[in-house]
Amino acid sequence: MAMEETFIIIKPEAVAKQLVGEILARFERKGLYIKKLGVTQIEEEVAREHYAHHRDKPFFPHLIEAMTCGPVILAVLEGEDAVAQVRNIVGATDPAKAAPGTIRGDFALRLPYNMVHAADSPDNAQAEIRRFFG
Template identity: 50%
Template sequence: MERTFAMIKPDGVQRGLISDILKRYESKGLKIVAMKLMQISEEMARKHYAKHLNKDFFPELIRFITSGPVVALVLEGDNAIEVVRKLNGETNPQKASLGTIRGDFGISKTKNIVHGSDSKESAEREIQLFFSESEILSYERAIDEWL
């Protein structure tokens, strides 16, 4: 089983889309092994988006991600990184397919509802940034044998 990091961004929380987004992840067979509602500090945001530091949109990105609560998640499943990225859709909601989270709910490239790790290395880094080992659970679901 693979683990990945996902986040429901402030626009998803403010628009009341948490349950709709969680339902999509769970309906696809992904297991939530860690989840918390939190306010991201500027320091944490800068660490999370460090690869975008020198890009023009970095200040706007930091302002947005720290503007309200987010839901941080660790999701587990077969090919979880790829599955989450496909469920999320293209980064730009105008290019994202209908049926994806961003295609259905996203407004702009910055206000695009969700984040998902783009690689195994990113997933490991982001999970460690947002969660301690003790916050990540390991458990069996009755449905796991069917997935």
């Protein structure tokens, strides 16, 4: 398996709950490397583009508000099979169904507040890295 990059966002609710170190530590303990790291507040326009595939869903306005209401951490992580490994560590989309031991299973209760975004394919990871790091 080749080295691969993935992209994550530690969402505003996780920054507000002071879980940034805990979350980054889980990826590092697994053996992934932090290649880029930043703190920013996401503009509404950028959030709408990032989650464009959900624009017709009833929860879209709530999701955009949740992503833009405070600072976030942006990170590029690298390692073997990084996209799939990171998605496993993050857990299922709905924190009510995410397994204990995953970030969403351990730290979140209900949608849309699931603590972390993680890219779902290598191509999307590269597009998101360009969107957020330029």
